Amino acid sequence: MNVTLSMTVDQHEVLRHHLFPGDGLEAAALLLCGGSSHESRYRLSVRDVIRLDHDKCKRLDDRVSWPTDLIIPHLDHAEELGLSVVKVHCHPGNFPQFSEVDDVGDRELLPVVRSWVGADIPHGSIVMQPCGRLFGRYLWQGDGMRSMDMISVAGPDIRLFPASAHNRNYPFARSQDQAFGDGTTATLARLRAGIVGISGTGSPLLEQLIRLGFGEIVIIDPDTVEDRNLNRILNSSVADARAGRLKVDVAEAAAIVTELPTRIIKVASTLMSPAAIHALSVCDVIFGCVDTHTGRFAMNLVSTYHIIPYFDIGVMLDAAGDGDATGRIRDILGTIHYIVPGRSSLMSRDVISLRTVAQEGLADADPEAEAQQVRDKYFRGLSVSRPAVISINMFAAALAVNDLLARIHPYRQMPNSDVGSIEFSLGQLRLTADEEQEDCALLKPWLGHGRISPLLGLPELSEPRA
Incomplete structure (x- = not known):
């Protein structure tokens, strides 16, 4: 054990x-x-x-x-x-x-x-x-x-204090440690990372964690590969789309082909399932590559209950909405939020709101009622999906991975305490670090509670009694 x-x-x-x-x-x-x-x-x-x-x-x-x-x-x-x-x-x-x-x-x-x-x-x-x-x-x-x-x-x-040095022999360890610090590869080999969403940003993120030498990686995604995914899921093919293969199966197969020792733990379900929460709860670090407020809220809860550092990756295209320039990109924006359990959350940072979490739940449970709520202006419109452009998603994924490496072996010229999030604008060629925000009064009382019933205190994650 x-x-x-x-x-x-x-x-x-x-x-x-x-x-x-x-x-x-x-x-x-x-x-x-x-x-x-x-x-x-x-x-x-x-x-x-x-x-x-x-x-x-x-x-x-x-x-x-x-x-x-x-x-x-x-x-x-x-x-x-x-x-x-x-x-x-x-x-x-x-x-x-x-x-x-x-x-x-x-x-x-x-x-x-x-x-x-x-x-x-x-x-x-x-x-x-x-x-x-x-x-x-x-x-x-x-x-x-x-x-x-x-x-x-x-x-x-x-800060990571392992009981002993890891004995796996990675051929790239020497050059990698030279870049990021002595023992980096041995440390990563002891860790279990969790990635929720294995498509646009999750796919290139997984590839990087495998190549860095993570010991285990949990990948969570319920969806199958489709033709429209082929421009952004690494190692996917037209044959995968035709066969309707699960994204997690494609990702696992690609990892096995590398013959690197990273172990893939796949969960072919949504995040809002006991199987997914159990697998994430023992991770050492988690990455959120999800679109919805509900998914991000659940990730924040996992981080809080189990004291797991959490990186949230968000990308947005700013496009003209009308006139002759309709659809033309005005800017490409993204943010990597780093969440320290017990401090600020995506809610206290105004990234997500419980109001929209409630709206998304209503949309799943009763689409007609949700549509009526939108018409009655009780809710704002739901956010659109992530942009499907591999170059943007790979950039954001790499930014998140390098932020993780900076926090394990600090290499930046500014202290990590000054970097609560990293925003980028490819249109303006701008990279900006924002400081930590105020603590989240809603989540802080649940710090370190571990597994409770129902999971994360959410009725929808109740498990059947044996």
Whole structure:
């Protein structure tokens, strides 16, 4: 089982300030975590950071302990909600592994936590070093503790702390690492990316992630290849369109032909399905290549519930609407939005609105009622589909991938904290970075909740009872 843990940069900062107050002594905290599983992966997402009072703990330079009644209310809370409990403490002396004292403490604490909570979920122990690096282990099925495969911190910079170096041998690793930073290829080989929409921007995006050496890529799309898609889906053919092959099947076949080790996990359904949400929920990064407000809203929810960095790709053609110039392009525009879970959202950035999400839902459930609402001006008109021009879509996809690489190994001259989104205008030859916007009050309360019922809190994602 591959077990990972994710937290936000803000949670990481809360931990760092609490664990390193400047006195050179160990300190401790608890993390209450939601969780989600898919196939052989389990992802813990930090929901609450519980700082254990320094004055109530016995703190030395090589160990920390506390009275049992200090954590009982939090264990009760974890039992009530079915949350994983993870102990965190610091090593002020920068010791880079669990100590013998840690081993004794974890063998005593973690079985008690498992018995107390009762649910069949992992519980763990993490150490933070002065530089902010984290390493951890977990207890789940059986009595042995195993290393967490990855601990990630989602912020303007994406910090990844793998348990060990990846041993895959990529022939292009040396030249790629020279460009973006030592260890880039080995890091990407450990990651699972998710792409929703595998057509216009999703197809070239997938190609780039495979060539970069991602370990696993989830691709989600319910549609088949059609003649009108052939100008923008890489590796598709007229024969595919004639046969009505699924886009995900065409993409998987092309990936297999490369003989590169990336594993493709295909989901031939819409995003609004349990199968798609389960597959996305354990990803390390997700990309949205969707047209609708509903799809983008769901992607934002996945990012929030499971603390996954989210890149949203949008492209628009500005064309003249009347006169002799009807249809003539005035500008080619696009935006790459980078969403840090727990901070701003596509809603607080005014990219999507719940009003239009409701309209799209009504259109699916009752087209006649939706048409009447439009006539009655209760809703604005729905947005049009993405432009079907491969050169534009490939440009936008490459911009998103390079933004990801900049956040894993910063190479830009400006800090990533100044880049909340990137806008481009090909008509004006302009590339503009916009700063982060205000936090989203609607989504922030759901940070790190993991898998709940119904999924993402949406009734339409209710799963049938066994």
